Amino acid sequence: MSRLRTITRRSFIIGSAAIVGGVAFGTYLYKRDLKNPLLEGLPPGAAAITPYVMIDASGVTLITPRADVGQGAYSIQAYMIAEELDVDLDTVQITPGPPSPVYYNGVVGVEAMPIAATSETLLARTGRGASDVAGKILGLQLTGGSSTVPDMFDRLRMAGAVARETLLAAAVAQTGLDRDQLKTEAGAVVLPDGMRLTYQDLAAAAADIDPVTEVTLRDPSEWRHLGKTQMRTDILSKSTGTQTYGIDMAMEGMLYATTRTNPAQGGEIMGFDAGRAEKMRGVQAVLPITGGVAVVADNTWRAFQAVQAVDCDWGPSPYIGDTAEQFETVAASFTDDRQDSRFRDDGDVKAALSDGEVLEAEYRIPYLAHAPLEPMSVVVKLEKGRVDIWTGTQIPRFMQANVAALTGIDAENVHIHVLMSGGSFGRRLEDDYTLRAVGVAQQMPGTPIKMVWSREEDFTHDFPRPLAMARARGKVTDGQIAAYDLAIAAPSTAESQMARLNQPVFGPDIAIVAGAWDQPFAIPDYRVTGHRVPAMVPVSSWRSVGASGNGFLHESFMDEMCHAAGVDPLEERLRLCTHPPSRGVLEAVGEMSDWGVDLGPGRGRGLAFCLSFGVPVAEVVEVSQTDAGLKIDRVFVAAEVGRVLDPVNFEAQLSGAVIWGLGHAMNCELTYRDGVPQQDNYHLYEGLRLYQTPKIEVRGLENGDKLRGIGEPGVPPAAPALANAIFAATGQRIRELPLSKSVDFA
Known part of the structure; x- marks a missing residue:
């Protein structure tokens, strides 16, 4: 050799x-x-x-x-x-x-x-x-x-x-x-x-x-x-519709499958009657799988139709079944025995808040689905001690290990062929859809099986971003923020997700307080505490993970305290900021948005900042009141990543993060009844519409000494910047997402 x-x-x-x-x-x-x-x-x-x-x-x-x-x-x-x-x-x-x-x-x-x-x-x-x-x-x-x-x-x-x-x-x-x-x-x-x-x-x-x-x-x-400026290597194929995604995979002799499992996450199937489905055109087989049934047919549409014709007897959900009860469990977790972390504990918060006027607030954020445009899909071929899998995934080696464990086939004979994904937002950090397809392929060895989930199956069996609550207390002294105490209660993403990947988890879950505990502000008495809520609905990573919601929890209360102190939100953050790169993005977004200039009646401007994944990001959202509701006019974003390697894609990633963050803040939530998500398709889980999309101006700073990624950090400031803008325009302080529960949007 x-x-x-x-x-x-x-x-x-x-x-x-x-x-x-x-x-x-x-x-x-x-x-x-x-x-x-x-x-x-x-x-x-x-x-x-x-x-x-x-x-x-x-x-x-x-x-x-x-x-x-x-x-x-x-x-x-x-x-x-x-x-x-x-x-x-x-x-x-x-x-x-x-x-x-x-x-x-x-x-x-x-x-x-x-x-x-x-x-x-x-x-x-x-x-x-x-x-x-x-x-x-x-x-x-x-x-x-x-x-x-x-x-x-x-x-x-x-x-x-x-x-x-x-x-x-x-x-x-x-x-x-x-x-x-x-x-x-x-x-x-x-x-x-x-x-x-x-x-x-x-x-x-x-x-x-x-x-x-x-x-x-x-x-x-x-x-x-x-x-x-670079031309992305996939721009031509995506612009012409010739890009091959996981869902496009095809091969000779392939059959098409879909699954239907208990809509209550984790629930069992007590029995089923496939009589009608088996007589439908194109159906090759109706097969039992864990928690439900699979239909194999000669095309995906016929599989979709037939699986709905199976009469299933579903068992109850093993989890807390209703959203109201779930939030009660969260609220009951603000206790010493449920404390998971306290990584930030500056000064003496207890003493600082023991007397005088104390500002208090409670906030809530909901479960959120990943909802990638390309639903879960995979092709599996199992024969002669070998498994081949074609899919879009972010965890190929974890998938390889889990398939090996399921089939008893050595991992070296489990071949994962990774394909382009049509979105993820964290969903493809899971392999549940692949394991279901492998369960079908085990019953039809030698036949390539292409499994595609319906949108409803995808929504119903997603592992969502956790819900959370925050209880905040603070004090202002002489026109300055003097004390800030934030307690956050949420289920553990790591505990839930790593269990499905057969990985051990030790110590506190950083995600519960990510984007809150490590913010670069020198408040004299400053404390952030995480409380771990007992496991309820299985949860997973979602674009920007814990910071996705904690940005709203932390920065909404920061804005409330600035208002209580009678100080400008940008000037107070700059006064408190101890991190030069973070100061830089705050100064940049202030300059970009002409912060301080009066926008006139019926209009408002909101600021939010979040340091997540090592990237400080500041955003300003401008809104105006119209007869049809609130309209988002403009958004300004500044981020520090050390070096911008592709200016065009940098702008696209931050703009996309803003659109993603705003749309979810305005409209989106997963609510549960008897353990079943009530939102099972986009008409009940509405993102930001094209006509609602504001003009977005992006600026990338290159003053940091470390190279950073930009796919997620633009998300956390979007929701609080919008909520703070609504307060500036209307005087209405909103402490719960989605915002459409409290205001109408044009």
Whole structure:
């Protein structure tokens, strides 16, 4: 075996946190070699130059292992490799590759640690390094937590640089020329006389020499792609309707399935009568599955029709069945024995609030569905001790392990083929839909089964964003916020979600207080407490996770306190802010929105700020009163991510986050009756309409010293900025979402 092939079996994590904060993580497990999955079945003359670059007779293939759920992850990963490899993306293939520990995520674990993004203590730096260690040891291949760019930035550029220099070394050996006489361009090594040796020409030679791992990454001043306007690699296919999503997967001999399970999450099926369904056109089989039935037919529509014809006897829900009772359970959890965390406890809040006038408020946020446009779908083929699965997923290795456990087939014979997803918002961090389809395929071995859920099944069996309540108390002194006490009660996302992934959970759940406990404000007496509500409806991660609701809880009360103190909300936040990058976004959004300028009668302007996923974001929403209701006129957003790698997609992600956040704040909730969600399709779960969409102005700041992701941080400030704007325009203070319970929108 060549030296190159030996080295590419190793973990190619150059530039990751092997040494963080001066602390070396030198354990055997962390330093051990990880197998390069591209080497398996590699044809003669091909080279797997790192686990991210493969060259064979068909050309250059770039591996982009973080899932693309619409946020442009494949595109930005490919550009990071291409920046150093010198290839044009319209001439290469891009694939997420197979599930493998080598593609572990070393950043996402930080979100589960009580480490403030603003902290640079030795303990904080050590903790961030520990996240990389844990990610590698566990082989944590996961897309989430806005971690794709910060986790892959150095790794993918280094992969491109090593591949480039190794190909140059092959050219040196082949031509006898000096390295300095050669350059790379558009997938080829260029000789002094202009002759071009394509990377394909050099692949066989590159596979038989030592890789060049001592490389220098290009200075940003030399970048051709990063930091500049890019055309996303999927823009043409998505614009022309030719993009293949998971739901588009088809193969010869495939049959079509759908499932119908107890609409009360977790409830059993006591029995069923499939007599009518079995006689319907195209039906091949009606099969029992856990909690319900599946229909297999010759197309999806016939499966949908037939499954509704099955007469099912449903058992009761094992969970608290009604929304009113659920909120009673939340309210009863503000007790010492239910305290989950108190990561913020500055000064002496108890003493500060023991006398004098104390401002008090209670807030509520509802369960929210993920509701991706592409419903849950998967193709499963099971035969002869092997399972093949085609779907869009953010957790390929967890899915692989769970399918192996379900079928008894070794994980190495469970092959996950990751496809583009038509949305997720956290839904594809679950694999329940795949496990149901595998249950069907087990009963029809050898036949490819394509399972698609109806929209109603998708809504009814979603694992929603948790509901929550907050009780806030505060005091103002001499026109300033002096004391702030926020208690939040919510079910644990980690406890619920990790149980389904067969992963242990230890300690407090950061998500209960995320986006609240670590805000960069120096209030003298400042406390944030999390209370864990007993498990009710199973819940899951939702775009921006705990911060999605805590932004509303924290910033609504901050606005109330500013009003009570008689101070300007922007000026008071700036006075309290201790974090220069956060101060920068507050100043920027104030400038963008002409903060302080009177908008005139019937209009109002609201400000909100939230630091989540290490990204400070400030938003200003402007509203006006009309005869038809409140109209959102404009939104201004400023965010600090350290470096904007794609200005167009940066703007798209923040604008999309605002639209997502506003639409849910205005209209959306999941309510339960007898354990069954009452909203089962978009007509009962209405997002922001096109005619309601405001003009959105975005500004990206690049003053931070760390690269950050932007997929989620724009969501948390949207709801409080809108609620605060409504107060400014109408004098009505709203403390419960959705806002449409209290006001009408035009």
